[in-house]
Amino acid sequence: MKLEGRKIYKGIAEGEAIVTKDGISFYGGVDPDTGKVVEVGHELEGQSITGKVLVFPTGKGSTVGSYTMYRMKKNNTAPVAIVNKQIDTIIAVGCIISEIPCVDKIDIDNINTGQILVVNGSEGTIEIIE
Amino acid sequence: MKLTSEEQEMLEGKYGKAAKKSMEILTTLGEIFHSDYMVDVYGVQIAGVSYANLGEAGLEFLSEMADDGKVRVLTTLNPAGMDRENWKVLGIDEEFAKNQNRAIDAFAKMGIITTCSCTPYLIGNAPHFGQHIAWAESSAVCYANSVIGARTNREGGPSALASALTGKTPNYGYHLDQNRHGEVLINITTQVKGTDEFGVLGKIIGDKLGELGKKIPYITGIDSATMEELKSFCASVATYGGVALFHMEGITPEYNNYPKPTEISFDIDRKDLEKTRSELIDEDIEIDFVSIGCPHASIHEIAKIASLLDGKKVNKEFWITTARPTKKIADEAGYSKIIEDAGAKFAADTCCVVAPIKGRFKGIMVDSAKACYYGRAKNQFKVKIGTIEECIEEATL
Numbered sequence: 001m002k003l004e005g006r007k008i009y010k011g012i013a014e015g016e017a018i019v020t021k022d023g024i025s026f027y028g029g030v031d032p033d034t035g036k037v038v039e040v041g042h043e044l045e046g047q048s049i050t051g052k053v054l055v056f057p058t059g060k061g062s063t064v065g066s067y068t069m070y071r072m073k074k075n076n077t078a079p080v081a082i083v084n085k086q087i088d089t090i091i092a093v094g095c096i097i098s099e100i101p102c103v104d105k106i107d108i109d110n111i112n113t114g115q116i117l118v119v120n121g122s123e124g125t126i127e128i129i130e
Numbered sequence: 131m132k133l134t135s136e137e138q139e140m141l142e143g144k145y146g147k148a149a150k151k152s153m154e155i156l157t158t159l160g161e162i163f164h165s166d167y168m169v170d171v172y173g174v175q176i177a178g179v180s181y182a183n184l185g186e187a188g189l190e191f192l193s194e195m196a197d198d199g200k201v202r203v204l205t206t207l208n209p210a211g212m213d214r215e216n217w218k219v220l221g222i223d224e225e226f227a228k229n230q231n232r233a234i235d236a237f238a239k240m241g242i243i244t245t246c247s248c249t250p251y252l253i254g255n256a257p258h259f260g261q262h263i264a265w266a267e268s269s270a271v272c273y274a275n276s277v278i279g280a281r282t283n284r285e286g287g288p289s290a291l292a293s294a295l296t297g298k299t300p301n302y303g304y305h306l307d308q309n310r311h312g313e314v315l316i317n318i319t320t321q322v323k324g325t326d327e328f329g330v331l332g333k334i335i336g337d338k339l340g341e342l343g344k345k346i347p348y349i350t351g352i353d354s355a356t357m358e359e360l361k362s363f364c365a366s367v368a369t370y371g372g373v374a375l376f377h378m379e380g381i382t383p384e385y386n387n388y389p390k391p392t393e394i395s396f397d398i399d400r401k402d403l404e405k406t407r408s409e410l411i412d413e414d415i416e417i418d419f420v421s422i423g424c425p426h427a428s429i430h431e432i433a434k435i436a437s438l439l440d441g442k443k444v445n446k447e448f449w450i451t452t453a454r455p456t457k458k459i460a461d462e463a464g465y466s467k468i469i470e471d472a473g474a475k476f477a478a479d480t481c482c483v484v485a486p487i488k489g490r491f492k493g494i495m496v497d498s499a500k501a502c503y504y505g506r507a508k509n510q511f512k513v514k515i516g517t518i519e520e521c522i523e524e525a526t527l
Binding site: 006008009027032063064066067068070071072074075087089090092093096097 | 154155162177178183186188191286289
Protein backbone atom coordinates (compact mmCIF):
# COMPACT_ATOMS: atom_id res chain seq x y z
CA MET A 1 0.00 0.00 0.00
CA LYS A 2 1.32 3.43 -0.94
CA LEU A 3 0.42 6.55 1.04
CA GLU A 4 0.81 10.05 -0.35
CA GLY A 5 2.09 12.77 1.93
CA ARG A 6 4.30 15.81 1.73
CA LYS A 7 8.07 15.84 1.35
CA ILE A 8 9.93 17.41 4.23
CA TYR A 9 13.47 16.12 3.74
CA LYS A 10 14.82 14.21 0.77
CA GLY A 11 16.20 10.67 0.64
CA ILE A 12 14.87 7.13 0.60
CA ALA A 13 15.04 4.77 3.57
CA GLU A 14 13.59 1.37 4.45
CA GLY A 15 12.98 0.06 7.94
CA GLU A 16 10.68 -1.38 10.54
CA ALA A 17 8.00 0.99 11.76
CA ILE A 18 7.69 2.01 15.39
CA VAL A 19 4.42 3.87 15.85
CA THR A 20 3.13 6.03 18.70
CA LYS A 21 0.12 8.24 19.26
CA ASP A 22 2.14 10.48 21.59
CA GLY A 23 4.16 13.51 20.47
CA ILE A 24 7.94 13.26 20.80
CA SER A 25 10.34 15.68 22.43
CA PHE A 26 13.86 14.78 21.38
CA TYR A 27 15.36 17.17 23.95
CA GLY A 28 14.92 15.43 27.27
CA GLY A 29 12.49 12.84 25.91
CA VAL A 30 14.97 10.63 24.05
CA ASP A 31 18.43 9.51 25.20
CA PRO A 32 20.75 10.36 22.28
CA ASP A 33 23.37 7.85 23.46
CA THR A 34 21.12 4.78 23.65
CA GLY A 35 18.39 5.77 21.20
CA LYS A 36 15.74 4.95 23.80
CA VAL A 37 12.67 7.00 24.64
CA VAL A 38 13.07 8.11 28.25
CA GLU A 39 10.09 10.42 28.74
CA VAL A 40 8.19 9.13 31.78
CA GLY A 41 4.74 7.88 30.84
CA HIS A 42 5.39 8.01 27.07
CA GLU A 43 3.83 5.19 25.06
CA LEU A 44 7.31 4.25 23.82
CA GLU A 45 9.11 4.68 27.18
CA GLY A 46 12.08 2.31 27.33
CA GLN A 47 11.92 1.36 23.63
CA SER A 48 14.67 2.04 21.12
CA ILE A 49 13.98 4.10 18.00
CA THR A 50 17.44 3.46 16.52
CA GLY A 51 17.37 2.24 12.93
CA LYS A 52 13.56 2.31 12.85
CA VAL A 53 11.09 4.35 10.83
CA LEU A 54 9.69 6.51 13.61
CA VAL A 55 6.01 7.28 13.13
CA PHE A 56 4.35 9.84 15.43
CA PRO A 57 1.82 12.68 15.20
CA THR A 58 4.05 15.70 15.76
CA GLY A 59 7.05 17.05 17.68
CA LYS A 60 6.91 18.90 20.97
CA GLY A 61 9.23 20.51 23.52
CA SER A 62 12.40 22.58 23.25
CA THR A 63 13.94 23.70 19.97
CA VAL A 64 17.20 22.16 21.23
CA GLY A 65 15.60 18.88 20.10
CA SER A 66 16.86 19.54 16.55
CA TYR A 67 20.43 19.33 17.85
CA THR A 68 19.60 16.13 19.75
CA MET A 69 18.52 14.56 16.45
CA TYR A 70 21.80 15.64 14.87
CA ARG A 71 23.67 14.13 17.81
CA MET A 72 21.79 10.82 17.38
CA LYS A 73 22.70 10.75 13.70
CA LYS A 74 26.37 11.21 14.58
CA ASN A 75 26.09 8.55 17.33
CA ASN A 76 24.39 6.09 14.95
CA THR A 77 21.38 6.00 17.25
CA ALA A 78 18.97 7.94 15.00
CA PRO A 79 15.87 6.58 13.30
CA VAL A 80 16.38 5.88 9.54
CA ALA A 81 13.34 7.95 8.61
CA ILE A 82 10.53 9.96 10.21
CA VAL A 83 6.84 10.00 9.35
CA ASN A 84 4.54 12.59 10.96
CA LYS A 85 0.90 13.46 10.78
CA GLN A 86 1.78 17.15 11.02
CA ILE A 87 5.40 18.29 11.05
CA ASP A 88 6.59 20.97 13.47
CA THR A 89 9.63 23.22 13.23
CA ILE A 90 11.81 21.25 15.63
CA ILE A 91 11.46 17.93 13.81
CA ALA A 92 11.70 19.53 10.35
CA VAL A 93 14.91 21.38 11.21
CA GLY A 94 16.25 18.27 12.97
CA CYS A 95 15.69 16.16 9.85
CA ILE A 96 17.31 18.74 7.57
CA ILE A 97 20.47 19.20 9.63
CA SER A 98 20.75 15.46 10.35
CA GLU A 99 19.80 14.45 6.78
CA ILE A 100 17.03 12.06 7.85
CA PRO A 101 14.36 11.41 5.17
CA CYS A 102 11.04 12.76 6.38
CA VAL A 103 7.44 12.83 5.14
CA ASP A 104 4.35 14.35 6.79
CA LYS A 105 0.61 14.66 6.06
CA ILE A 106 0.27 10.90 6.45
CA ASP A 107 -2.70 9.29 8.17
CA ILE A 108 -0.58 7.41 10.69
CA ASP A 109 -3.53 5.34 11.93
CA ASN A 110 -2.92 3.20 8.83
CA ILE A 111 0.53 2.15 10.04
CA ASN A 112 1.34 -0.46 12.67
CA THR A 113 4.48 -1.13 14.65
CA GLY A 114 6.52 -3.90 13.06
CA GLN A 115 5.47 -3.22 9.45
CA ILE A 116 8.26 -2.65 6.96
CA LEU A 117 8.07 0.80 5.35
CA VAL A 118 9.88 2.51 2.52
CA VAL A 119 9.93 6.25 3.09
CA ASN A 120 10.59 8.36 0.03
CA GLY A 121 11.35 11.85 1.33
CA SER A 122 12.12 13.13 -2.16
CA GLU A 123 8.62 12.33 -3.44
CA GLY A 124 6.75 12.64 -0.16
CA THR A 125 5.38 9.09 -0.19
CA ILE A 126 5.59 6.02 2.00
CA GLU A 127 5.02 2.42 1.01
CA ILE A 128 3.99 -0.34 3.41
CA ILE A 129 5.69 -3.38 1.91
CA GLU A 130 4.80 -6.00 4.53
CA MET B 131 7.74 29.22 -2.82
CA LYS B 132 9.03 31.90 -5.16
CA LEU B 133 12.75 32.45 -4.76
CA THR B 134 14.87 35.26 -6.16
CA SER B 135 17.78 34.20 -8.35
CA GLU B 136 20.17 34.86 -5.48
CA GLU B 137 18.11 32.71 -3.10
CA GLN B 138 17.93 29.95 -5.73
CA GLU B 139 21.70 30.05 -6.14
CA MET B 140 22.17 29.78 -2.38
CA LEU B 141 19.95 26.69 -2.43
CA GLU B 142 22.02 25.21 -5.25
CA GLY B 143 25.25 25.71 -3.33
CA LYS B 144 26.82 28.58 -5.29
CA TYR B 145 27.31 30.51 -2.04
CA GLY B 146 28.90 27.56 -0.24
CA LYS B 147 27.83 24.65 1.94
CA ALA B 148 26.59 26.61 4.94
CA ALA B 149 24.42 28.94 2.84
CA LYS B 150 23.02 25.90 1.00
CA LYS B 151 22.10 24.10 4.24
CA SER B 152 20.65 27.35 5.58
CA MET B 153 18.50 27.88 2.52
CA GLU B 154 17.31 24.25 2.75
CA ILE B 155 16.14 24.94 6.31
CA LEU B 156 14.41 28.20 5.37
CA THR B 157 12.68 26.95 2.21
CA THR B 158 11.45 23.84 4.04
CA LEU B 159 10.02 25.96 6.85
CA GLY B 160 8.53 28.26 4.22
CA GLU B 161 6.80 25.32 2.51
CA ILE B 162 5.51 23.91 5.80
CA PHE B 163 3.97 27.23 6.79
CA HIS B 164 2.69 28.16 3.32
CA SER B 165 4.95 31.13 2.79
CA ASP B 166 5.08 32.59 -0.72
CA TYR B 167 8.48 34.22 -0.55
CA MET B 168 11.44 35.24 1.62
CA VAL B 169 11.85 38.62 3.27
CA ASP B 170 15.14 40.34 4.09
CA VAL B 171 15.86 40.52 7.80
CA TYR B 172 17.49 43.47 9.54
CA GLY B 173 19.07 41.37 12.25
CA VAL B 174 19.26 38.00 13.95
CA GLN B 175 19.44 36.80 17.55
CA ILE B 176 20.73 33.25 18.00
CA ALA B 177 19.85 30.88 20.85
CA GLY B 178 21.35 27.51 21.67
CA VAL B 179 24.65 28.89 22.90
CA SER B 180 25.18 27.15 26.24
CA TYR B 181 27.38 24.09 25.84
CA ALA B 182 25.08 22.39 28.34
CA ASN B 183 22.35 22.48 25.68
CA LEU B 184 24.44 22.13 22.53
CA GLY B 185 26.58 19.16 23.55
CA GLU B 186 29.28 17.80 21.24
CA ALA B 187 26.76 17.23 18.45
CA GLY B 188 25.49 20.78 18.41
CA LEU B 189 29.06 21.99 18.50
CA GLU B 190 29.95 19.74 15.59
CA PHE B 191 27.04 21.16 13.59
CA LEU B 192 28.19 24.72 14.35
CA SER B 193 31.77 23.89 13.38
CA GLU B 194 30.57 22.48 10.06
CA MET B 195 28.54 25.61 9.39
CA ALA B 196 31.54 27.77 10.38
CA ASP B 197 33.69 26.07 7.71
CA ASP B 198 32.45 28.46 5.05
CA GLY B 199 29.48 30.26 6.65
CA LYS B 200 29.54 34.05 7.13
CA VAL B 201 26.73 36.21 8.47
CA ARG B 202 25.11 38.64 6.04
CA VAL B 203 23.26 40.70 8.66
CA LEU B 204 23.79 41.98 12.21
CA THR B 205 23.74 38.92 14.45
CA THR B 206 24.06 38.61 18.22
CA LEU B 207 24.12 35.67 20.64
CA ASN B 208 22.05 34.46 23.55
CA PRO B 209 23.61 33.89 26.99
CA ALA B 210 26.27 31.22 27.28
CA GLY B 211 26.72 28.75 30.12
CA MET B 212 29.24 30.95 31.90
CA ASP B 213 30.78 34.38 32.36
CA ARG B 214 33.61 34.37 29.83
CA GLU B 215 35.98 36.23 32.16
CA ASN B 216 34.74 35.47 35.65
CA TRP B 217 33.82 31.76 35.31
CA LYS B 218 36.25 30.45 37.92
CA VAL B 219 34.88 32.68 40.68
CA LEU B 220 31.38 31.50 39.79
CA GLY B 221 32.35 27.86 40.28
CA ILE B 222 32.29 26.67 36.65
CA ASP B 223 34.62 23.75 35.95
CA GLU B 224 37.48 24.02 33.51
CA GLU B 225 36.32 21.32 31.08
CA PHE B 226 32.95 23.04 30.67
CA ALA B 227 34.66 26.41 30.19
CA LYS B 228 36.88 24.98 27.46
CA ASN B 229 33.94 23.51 25.57
CA GLN B 230 31.84 26.64 26.01
CA ASN B 231 34.62 28.71 24.48
CA ARG B 232 34.85 26.32 21.51
CA ALA B 233 31.18 26.96 20.81
CA ILE B 234 31.53 30.73 21.12
CA ASP B 235 34.61 30.63 18.85
CA ALA B 236 32.59 28.81 16.17
CA PHE B 237 29.95 31.56 16.32
CA ALA B 238 32.64 34.25 16.18
CA LYS B 239 34.23 32.61 13.13
CA MET B 240 30.95 33.13 11.28
CA GLY B 241 31.04 36.84 12.09
CA ILE B 242 28.45 36.69 14.87
CA ILE B 243 28.91 39.31 17.60
CA THR B 244 29.42 37.26 20.75
CA THR B 245 27.52 39.53 23.12
CA CYS B 246 25.89 36.54 24.87
CA SER B 247 22.77 38.31 26.10
CA CYS B 248 19.03 37.67 26.11
CA THR B 249 18.43 41.45 25.79
CA PRO B 250 19.93 42.20 22.36
CA TYR B 251 17.62 45.22 22.13
CA LEU B 252 19.56 46.88 24.99
CA ILE B 253 22.99 46.46 23.43
CA GLY B 254 22.78 47.49 19.82
CA ASN B 255 20.73 44.82 18.06
CA ALA B 256 17.86 47.24 17.95
CA PRO B 257 15.32 46.92 15.16
CA HIS B 258 12.70 49.61 14.76
CA PHE B 259 8.95 49.46 14.23
CA GLY B 260 7.82 47.20 11.41
CA GLN B 261 11.23 45.73 10.56
CA HIS B 262 11.55 42.03 9.81
CA ILE B 263 13.98 40.15 12.00
CA ALA B 264 14.68 36.49 12.83
CA TRP B 265 15.14 36.10 16.55
CA ALA B 266 15.40 33.14 18.85
CA GLU B 267 15.12 33.60 22.67
CA SER B 268 11.48 33.66 23.61
CA SER B 269 11.63 36.72 25.88
CA ALA B 270 13.40 38.84 23.27
CA VAL B 271 11.01 37.64 20.54
CA CYS B 272 8.08 38.77 22.67
CA TYR B 273 9.75 42.12 23.41
CA ALA B 274 10.63 42.77 19.77
CA ASN B 275 7.16 41.92 18.44
CA SER B 276 5.17 43.61 21.20
CA VAL B 277 7.15 46.49 22.67
CA ILE B 278 9.12 47.50 19.57
CA GLY B 279 6.63 46.40 16.92
CA ALA B 280 9.27 44.62 14.86
CA ARG B 281 8.30 41.30 13.28
CA THR B 282 9.67 37.87 14.06
CA ASN B 283 8.56 34.30 14.53
CA ARG B 284 9.85 32.26 17.47
CA GLU B 285 12.99 30.91 15.84
CA GLY B 286 15.08 28.03 17.15
CA GLY B 287 18.89 27.97 17.15
CA PRO B 288 19.39 26.41 13.69
CA SER B 289 16.69 28.43 11.90
CA ALA B 290 18.01 31.70 13.36
CA LEU B 291 21.52 30.75 12.26
CA ALA B 292 20.15 29.97 8.79
CA SER B 293 18.70 33.49 8.62
CA ALA B 294 21.99 34.98 9.77
CA LEU B 295 23.93 33.21 7.01
CA THR B 296 21.47 34.17 4.26
CA GLY B 297 19.89 37.42 5.51
CA LYS B 298 16.45 35.92 4.81
CA THR B 299 13.44 34.42 6.53
CA PRO B 300 10.26 32.96 5.05
CA ASN B 301 7.36 35.37 5.16
CA TYR B 302 4.74 33.73 7.40
CA GLY B 303 3.31 33.87 10.92
CA TYR B 304 4.07 37.06 12.83
CA HIS B 305 5.60 38.68 9.73
CA LEU B 306 2.08 39.12 8.34
CA ASP B 307 -0.52 41.67 9.53
CA GLN B 308 -3.29 39.09 9.53
CA ASN B 309 -1.54 37.05 12.21
CA ARG B 310 -0.90 39.94 14.60
CA HIS B 311 -4.46 40.58 15.80
CA GLY B 312 -5.24 40.27 19.51
CA GLU B 313 -7.28 37.16 20.30
CA VAL B 314 -8.19 37.49 23.98
CA LEU B 315 -9.14 40.69 25.80
CA ILE B 316 -7.70 40.89 29.29
CA ASN B 317 -8.62 43.73 31.61
CA ILE B 318 -6.38 44.43 34.57
CA THR B 319 -8.42 45.98 37.36
CA THR B 320 -5.57 46.69 39.78
CA GLN B 321 -2.34 48.61 39.63
CA VAL B 322 0.64 46.44 38.66
CA LYS B 323 4.09 47.54 39.77
CA GLY B 324 7.63 46.18 39.78
CA THR B 325 9.49 43.58 37.73
CA ASP B 326 8.31 40.80 40.04
CA GLU B 327 4.64 41.74 39.80
CA PHE B 328 4.76 42.13 36.02
CA GLY B 329 6.29 38.62 35.97
CA VAL B 330 3.41 37.32 38.10
CA LEU B 331 0.97 38.95 35.67
CA GLY B 332 2.79 37.24 32.78
CA LYS B 333 2.32 33.87 34.45
CA ILE B 334 -1.42 34.42 34.96
CA ILE B 335 -1.90 35.44 31.34
CA GLY B 336 0.44 32.75 29.99
CA ASP B 337 -1.25 29.96 31.96
CA LYS B 338 -4.71 31.15 30.95
CA LEU B 339 -3.83 31.43 27.25
CA GLY B 340 -2.35 27.93 27.39
CA GLU B 341 -5.69 26.63 28.68
CA LEU B 342 -7.57 28.54 25.99
CA GLY B 343 -5.16 27.46 23.24
CA LYS B 344 -4.68 31.12 22.28
CA LYS B 345 -1.50 33.08 21.65
CA ILE B 346 -2.09 36.83 21.39
CA PRO B 347 -3.46 38.73 24.40
CA TYR B 348 -4.80 42.27 24.19
CA ILE B 349 -4.32 43.83 27.60
CA THR B 350 -6.12 46.87 28.98
CA GLY B 351 -5.93 48.67 32.31
CA ILE B 352 -2.17 49.15 32.59
CA ASP B 353 -1.50 52.89 33.05
CA SER B 354 2.25 52.79 32.74
CA ALA B 355 5.09 50.31 32.57
CA THR B 356 8.86 50.73 32.60
CA MET B 357 11.11 49.04 30.07
CA GLU B 358 12.30 46.73 32.88
CA GLU B 359 8.75 45.79 33.83
CA LEU B 360 7.89 44.99 30.21
CA LYS B 361 11.09 42.98 29.84
CA SER B 362 10.09 40.87 32.86
CA PHE B 363 6.52 40.52 31.62
CA CYS B 364 7.71 39.36 28.18
CA ALA B 365 9.96 36.69 29.68
CA SER B 366 7.17 35.38 31.88
CA VAL B 367 4.31 35.37 29.38
CA ALA B 368 6.59 33.66 26.83
CA THR B 369 7.72 31.04 29.35
CA TYR B 370 4.29 30.15 30.71
CA GLY B 371 2.18 30.67 27.59
CA GLY B 372 4.50 30.53 24.58
CA VAL B 373 3.34 34.09 23.83
CA ALA B 374 5.36 35.82 21.09
CA LEU B 375 3.19 38.95 20.76
CA PHE B 376 0.83 40.94 22.95
CA HIS B 377 -0.83 44.29 22.67
CA MET B 378 -1.13 46.60 25.70
CA GLU B 379 -3.50 49.52 25.35
CA GLY B 380 -1.71 52.85 25.59
CA ILE B 381 1.70 51.18 25.96
CA THR B 382 2.68 49.10 22.93
CA PRO B 383 2.83 50.62 19.44
CA GLU B 384 0.43 48.39 17.53
CA TYR B 385 -2.52 48.15 19.91
CA ASN B 386 -4.63 50.46 17.78
CA ASN B 387 -3.80 48.81 14.45
CA TYR B 388 -6.22 45.91 14.79
CA PRO B 389 -9.72 45.52 16.20
CA LYS B 390 -10.00 44.83 19.92
CA PRO B 391 -10.90 41.18 20.51
CA THR B 392 -14.49 40.75 21.69
CA GLU B 393 -15.19 37.02 21.79
CA ILE B 394 -13.12 35.96 24.78
CA SER B 395 -12.33 38.23 27.70
CA PHE B 396 -11.51 38.05 31.37
CA ASP B 397 -10.42 40.29 34.25
CA ILE B 398 -7.38 40.05 36.49
CA ASP B 399 -7.63 41.61 39.95
CA ARG B 400 -5.46 42.01 43.03
CA LYS B 401 -6.56 38.62 44.42
CA ASP B 402 -5.45 36.87 41.20
CA LEU B 403 -2.03 38.49 41.48
CA GLU B 404 -1.65 37.47 45.13
CA LYS B 405 -2.76 33.91 44.45
CA THR B 406 -0.32 33.46 41.57
CA ARG B 407 2.48 35.12 43.53
CA SER B 408 1.98 32.49 46.24
CA GLU B 409 2.40 29.77 43.58
CA LEU B 410 5.88 31.17 42.96
CA ILE B 411 6.95 30.81 46.59
CA ASP B 412 7.82 27.26 47.63
CA GLU B 413 7.09 26.09 51.15
CA ASP B 414 9.98 25.52 53.56
CA ILE B 415 12.41 27.24 51.24
CA GLU B 416 15.93 27.72 52.56
CA ILE B 417 17.45 30.47 50.44
CA ASP B 418 21.16 30.17 49.69
CA PHE B 419 21.23 31.88 46.28
CA VAL B 420 19.87 35.23 45.10
CA SER B 421 19.96 36.19 41.44
CA ILE B 422 18.77 39.34 39.68
CA GLY B 423 18.85 39.81 35.94
CA CYS B 424 16.39 37.48 34.21
CA PRO B 425 16.16 38.81 31.52
CA HIS B 426 19.59 40.46 31.74
CA ALA B 427 19.68 43.47 34.07
CA SER B 428 19.58 46.91 32.50
CA ILE B 429 21.96 49.68 33.61
CA HIS B 430 19.00 51.22 35.42
CA GLU B 431 18.46 48.05 37.44
CA ILE B 432 22.16 47.80 38.23
CA ALA B 433 22.15 51.41 39.47
CA LYS B 434 19.26 50.53 41.76
CA ILE B 435 21.01 47.41 43.08
CA ALA B 436 24.15 49.47 43.75
CA SER B 437 22.23 52.05 45.74
CA LEU B 438 20.51 49.32 47.78
CA LEU B 439 23.76 47.45 48.46
CA ASP B 440 25.89 50.50 49.21
CA GLY B 441 27.79 49.89 52.44
CA LYS B 442 26.18 46.49 53.10
CA LYS B 443 27.53 42.93 52.94
CA VAL B 444 25.79 39.97 51.35
CA ASN B 445 25.92 36.64 53.18
CA LYS B 446 24.62 34.43 50.39
CA GLU B 447 25.72 33.68 46.86
CA PHE B 448 24.38 36.68 44.93
CA TRP B 449 24.59 36.99 41.15
CA ILE B 450 23.74 39.94 38.97
CA THR B 451 23.37 38.58 35.47
CA THR B 452 23.75 41.04 32.63
CA ALA B 453 25.22 41.68 29.21
CA ARG B 454 28.94 42.41 29.18
CA PRO B 455 28.48 45.83 27.50
CA THR B 456 26.05 46.79 30.30
CA LYS B 457 28.56 45.56 32.88
CA LYS B 458 31.19 47.82 31.31
CA ILE B 459 28.93 50.83 31.71
CA ALA B 460 28.41 49.79 35.34
CA ASP B 461 32.20 49.61 35.79
CA GLU B 462 32.64 53.13 34.47
CA ALA B 463 29.77 54.51 36.51
CA GLY B 464 31.24 53.03 39.69
CA TYR B 465 28.27 50.71 40.34
CA SER B 466 30.33 47.55 39.91
CA LYS B 467 32.71 48.51 42.70
CA ILE B 468 29.89 49.18 45.16
CA ILE B 469 28.24 45.87 44.25
CA GLU B 470 31.43 43.82 44.40
CA ASP B 471 32.55 45.49 47.64
CA ALA B 472 29.29 44.23 49.12
CA GLY B 473 30.28 40.70 48.11
CA ALA B 474 27.80 40.26 45.26
CA LYS B 475 29.11 38.91 41.96
CA PHE B 476 28.54 39.86 38.37
CA ALA B 477 27.80 36.98 36.05
CA ALA B 478 27.96 38.60 32.62
CA ASP B 479 27.34 36.60 29.41
CA THR B 480 25.25 34.04 31.32
CA CYS B 481 22.30 33.67 33.68
CA CYS B 482 20.80 31.45 36.34
CA VAL B 483 18.76 29.64 33.67
CA VAL B 484 21.55 28.45 31.35
CA ALA B 485 24.56 28.14 33.68
CA PRO B 486 25.33 24.53 34.70
CA ILE B 487 24.26 24.93 38.35
CA LYS B 488 21.71 22.12 38.68
CA GLY B 489 21.51 21.01 42.29
CA ARG B 490 24.24 23.42 43.44
CA PHE B 491 21.86 25.47 45.59
CA LYS B 492 18.86 24.60 47.74
CA GLY B 493 16.72 27.66 47.26
CA ILE B 494 16.86 30.65 44.92
CA MET B 495 15.29 34.06 45.38
CA VAL B 496 14.64 36.11 42.28
CA ASP B 497 12.51 39.00 41.01
CA SER B 498 11.66 37.04 37.85
CA ALA B 499 8.79 34.60 37.22
CA LYS B 500 10.74 33.08 34.33
CA ALA B 501 13.68 32.34 36.61
CA CYS B 502 11.25 30.61 39.02
CA TYR B 503 10.09 28.28 36.24
CA TYR B 504 13.59 27.22 35.21
CA GLY B 505 14.92 27.25 38.77
CA ARG B 506 12.42 24.52 39.54
CA ALA B 507 12.27 22.60 36.27
CA LYS B 508 15.87 22.67 35.17
CA ASN B 509 17.94 23.24 38.29
CA GLN B 510 15.75 21.58 40.93
CA PHE B 511 15.86 24.51 43.33
CA LYS B 512 13.09 25.69 45.58
CA VAL B 513 12.11 29.19 44.48
CA LYS B 514 10.81 32.44 45.89
CA ILE B 515 9.81 35.54 43.97
CA GLY B 516 10.11 39.02 45.47
CA THR B 517 10.81 42.63 44.62
CA ILE B 518 14.41 43.70 43.96
CA GLU B 519 14.34 45.33 47.41
CA GLU B 520 13.20 42.07 49.04
CA CYS B 521 15.88 40.11 47.16
CA ILE B 522 18.55 42.44 48.51
CA GLU B 523 17.11 42.32 52.01
CA GLU B 524 17.24 38.52 51.88
CA ALA B 525 20.84 38.54 50.65
CA THR B 526 22.01 40.92 53.37
CA LEU B 527 20.06 39.45 56.32
